[in-house]
Amino acid sequence: MLAYFLLLVPLPPLGGFLLLALDPYRLERRAVMAVALAAGIAPLVLFLPVALGYFAGSIGDTIAPAFTLNFGQFEVALAMQLDALSAIAALTVTVVASCVMIYAADYMASARVADLRRFFALMNLFLAGMLSVVMAADSIVFFLGWELMGLCSFFLISYNMNSPRAFAAGRKAFVMTRIADAALLAGLLLLFLEATSVRIADLIPAGLAAPEQRAVVIAVLLLVGALGKSAQLPFQTWLPTAMAGPTPVSALLHSATMVAAGAILLIRFAPLIEAHPGVAAATAIAGVATAVFGALCAVAQTDIKRLLAYSSISQIGFMLLAVGMGAPGVAMAHFVVHALFKSLLFMSAGVLSHASGGTTEIRRLRGSAYAAPISFATYVVGAAALAGFPILSAGWWSKEAVLGAAVMAGPFGQFLWLVALGSAALTGVYAYRPVWSALRSPVEPLPAIKENWLAVGPLIFLATASVLGSFLVGPIVRTMGGTVPHAGLGVEVMGALAAIAGLIGSVVVSFSPVWSARIKRARRLRAGMQMDAIYYAFLVRPYRRVVHKLSGRNARKDTSHEAETDRTDGGMGDPVGTATVNLGLWLARVVTAPFVPDRFDLVTMRSTREVRRAGVWARRLQTGRLRTYVMAIAFGLGVLVILGWGMTWG
Amino acid sequence: MSWGFAIWAATLALAAAVLSVTRASAVHALLLLLASLLALGAAFFAMSANFAGVIQLLIYAGAVVAVFVFVVMTVDASETAMAHERKLLRSAWRWPALFVGLSVIPILFGIGGGAMDAGAPAAADTRELGLLLFGDWGVATELVALMLIAGMIGVRHLGRSLGPRLRERGRE
Amino acid sequence: MTPLNILLVLSAGLFFAGLFGVAARRTILMQLISLEIMLSGPALGFVAVGAYHGSVEGTGMFLMVLGLAAAEVALGLAIYLHMRRATGGDSDLAHRLRG
Structure with missing residues (x-):
């Protein structure tokens, strides 16, 4: 019975989306808010008792089948499942989503009703997608939710429909994740062919039993899918620009859920990754590289949202490191803690930037600490968790666990540990920068804004959770079937020292004129090592040249020029769409032009005429005369009798 | 009674029926129908199905034909109407005859087999x-x-x- | 060649005579008379089979057919009277299938 309860969990957001998106009536503002909040919070209400029951041990692992189809040896079974991963992840997602929804109700209060509807409809659809990813018991529901998230993220990033930047950012996010999604789809299909079933519980053993080369291919494809969704190197370019969306979007999509979906994927399929040392090492290296890269770029940021975006990919790098080191439970713990403090950071940063006049530049946050003290306090808590402030913050415990797992994984792991330690120190450097900036006395006194309880309530809750989350790390790791790594006192002290070094570093960077000037000059780093430009030069431009050549039109040079000047955001002028249109035109010219122009029309028209004539002819059978029918019956009877006679001839 | 009489009566009924459906005059057709039904009743008696025979006489040959008689009384029985009727039949009989023949011929071939060994019909x-x-x-x-x-x-x-x-x- | 065989062929003959009448005659009244003959054919068959096998079901089925025939005659004649004005009693003219 309870199994079917699981199926209900993603339904309220889906229903909310349908109601908000398709409702023909013009709902008034309050109704939209009420529907959105109800739909956004209902999953938490539905799932909380289930999850608590699971953690208390009164409910075991269950699978709720929704739909099953058999094709010969292949089985397609859509289902939801409750196991350690889905219980923890879904609970985290529902908690964070509820907080974000409540916060968004306040944050979006000034938007037009139509925009509000669009926004909340997509947020709810997104939530439904994420819930189906974490709770899926089969690869179809998993991939469906995964794609749903990709689609929603495109719409939500492009929420500001007047801004070409937002559109370009949404498109970039969509295309980048799509490239990775193709790899993921290929990997899942290969797994399906191995297992002849879509159940994840069947896929993993089948993947493990597969021949070596195929298994490696599958693992690599899954890894690429995860890297793309999580904005890890080399797919990291989409996330910083995706900050064009509203703050609640960033808080939900780009901290706790969507980018974390890649980590969820890897944790879910961790046995496949771990089975091949090479793939596991690649995962760990990608994770560490992104962690360092993200931290470095974040240090150089002047925009608080972009700073947080780089910190997101950096933290998810830590999760990947944990998966690569064979400790998915630790990754899960870091996922939960990161979801809590990162959404907190995004949302409190949103309030702070409201307080300082709507800018997201760190420099201009000056004095917002006095205008919005509660939000500032919660931001500090979040930043401490992000930087891994020793002992007090949940972030320290989970990060220590990740680092410990790396140390215990042999010499290679210890090398990665050193690099990750550097990244952890850098995390401290950037995490506190907005704090110091906000504490500075303002150039002109900012008016104290009223901190609405709708906005502050979730912040306080999440801040409390980010502190108390320290106690969750151990239980989560154990629930996931792992052990909390204890790599010895020295390692832990090193971690604490790194965090404290980060704190000192941030003071230096913020208050020493030399260093702040250096930060200001670090253009290259700020633009994410100009990876966008590199991709543009080596991938996008050649591709567009090919497309232009194929489409046989050079008239679009002007748009490409425009795009070159605006490198980060592109401005492609839709070469793919043009290519297909031109392909169609070319086909029309080559294939159909040799014929009489209207040949196809004539064929169609003649066939309709023939159908009509056949109808007229067939109608003659229906004379309406009784005798005709009787004769037809008599004829048929005669034929039957003769047939019967013939068959009994012998 | 005996099978022989039943067969003879049924043959009469068939002959009357064939004549009935080919008459131009509705009155003649009705009288031949009556004859056919009466002959069938006789065949039922011959097969010791007395109850069926009685019912056949009372309901079929009695009530049903009586109803027909009331309707037939309203039909135009003039010589021109007869001629028209004959013309209609003459123009329309071939296809129906062919189709019916399709069925009848195999059935005629199916008569054979079995011996004339049956005892007297059992009384119901x-x-x-x-x-x-x-x-x-x-x-x-x-x-x-x-x-x-x-x-x-x-x-x-x-x-x-x-x-x-x-x-x-x-x-x- | 059993007597039952002959009687069954005769009953089929009655049925087909009726069928020929329904198909060949254009007058509705004649078609109704032909229908009666069509129904009496199976009636003969049922009674003959029942008598041959000494079972009472043959007569039972005859009574069912009788009920059907009675209802059919009553309705058919009523409809005939109804349609006679419009069509002159010619079924071919009633091809629009309207009262």
Whole structure:
């Protein structure tokens, strides 16, 4: 019975989306808010008792089948499942989503009703997608939710429909994740062919039993899918620009859920990754590289949202490191803690930037600490968790666990540990920068804004959770079937020292004129090592040249020029769409032009005429005369009798 | 009675039926129908199916034909009408005859086989028949009764609406 | 060649005579008379089979057919009277299938 309860969990957001998106009536503002909040919070209400029951041990692992189809040896079974991963992840997602929804109700209060509807409809659809990813018991529901998230993220990033930047950012996010999604789809299909079933519980053993080369291919494809969704190197370019969306979007999509979906994927399929040392090492290296890269770029940021975006990919790098080191439970713990403090950071940063006049530049946050003290306090808590402030913050415990797992994984792991330690120190450097900036006395006194309880309530809750989350790390790791790594006192002290070094570093960077000037000059780093430009030069431009050549039109040079000047955001002028249109035109010219122009029309028209004539002819059978029918019956009877006679001839 | 008489009576019935469907005059056709039904009744008696024979005479040859008689009385029986009727039949009989022949010929070939070894026809017990109709076949009997009631209601309906609508049509 | 065989062929003959009448005659009244003949064919068959096998079901089925025939005659004649004005009693002219 309870199994079917699981199926209900993603339904309220889906229903909310349908109601908000398709409702023909013009709902008034309050109704939209009420529907959105109800739909956004209902999953938490539905799932909380289930999850608590699971953690208390009164409910075991269950699978709720929704739909099953058999094709010969292949089985397609859509289902939801409750196991350690889905219980923890879904609970985290529902908690964070509820907080974000409540916060968004306040944050979006000034938007037009139509925009509000669009926004909340997509947020709810997104939530439904994420819930189906974490709770899926089969690869179809998993991939469906995964794609749903990709689609929603495109719409939500492009929420500001007047801004070409937002559109370009949404498109970039969509295309980048799509490239990775193709790899993921290929990997899942290969797994399906191995297992002849879509159940994840069947896929993993089948993947493990597969021949070596195929298994490696599958693992690599899954890894690429995860890297793309999580904005890890080399797919990291989409996330910083995706900050064009509203703050609640960033808080939900780009901290706790969507980018974390890649980590969820890897944790879910961790046995496949771990089975091949090479793939596991690649995962760990990608994770560490992104962690360092993200931290470095974040240090150089002047925009608080972009700073947080780089910190997101950096933290998810830590999760990947944990998966690569064979400790998915630790990754899960870091996922939960990161979801809590990162959404907190995004949302409190949103309030702070409201307080300082709507800018997201760190420099201009000056004095917002006095205008919005509660939000500032919660931001500090979040930043401490992000930087891994020793002992007090949940972030320290989970990060220590990740680092410990790396140390215990042999010499290679210890090398990665050193690099990750550097990244952890850098995390401290950037995490506190907005704090110091906000504490500075303002150039002109900012008016104290009223901190609405709708906005502050979730912040306080999440801040409390980010502190108390320290106690969750151990239980989560154990629930996931792992052990909390204890790599010895020295390692832990090193971690604490790194965090404290980060704190000192941030003071230096913020208050020493030399260093702040250096930060200001670090253009290259700020633009994410100009990876966008590199991709543009080596991938996008050649591709567009090919497309232009194929489409046989050079008239679009002007748009490409425009795009070159605006490198980060592109401005492609839709070469793919043009290519297909031109392909169609070319086909029309080559294939159909040799014929009489209207040949196809004539064929169609003649066939309709023939159908009509056949109808007229067939109608003659229906004379309406009784005798005709009787004769037809008599004829048929005669034929039957003769047939019967013939068959009994012998 | 005997099979021989039953066969002879049934043959008479068939002959009367064939004549009946080919008559131009409705009165002749009706009389031949009556003859056919009476001959069938005789065949039933010959087969010791007395109850069936009695019913055949009373209901079929009696009531049904009586109803027909009332209707036939309204039919135009003039010489021109007869000629018209004959012309219609002459123009239309070939295809139906062909189609019916399709079925009849195989059946004629199917007569053979078996020996003339049967004893006298067994008499059907009327009491047993009643037990059957109102016992095992109760539902079927009820359905037939229902059908008769439906027929009655239908006739009542058609008959009632006849007057005013006919008058209306006459005016058109 | 059993007597039952002959009687069954005769009953089929009655049925097909009726069928020929329904198909060949254009007058509705004649078609109704032909229908009666069509129904009497199976009636003969049922009674003959029942008598041959000494079972009472043959007569039972005859009674069912009788009920059907009675209802059919009553309705058919009522409809004939109804349609006679419009079509002159010619079924071919009633091809629009309207009262």
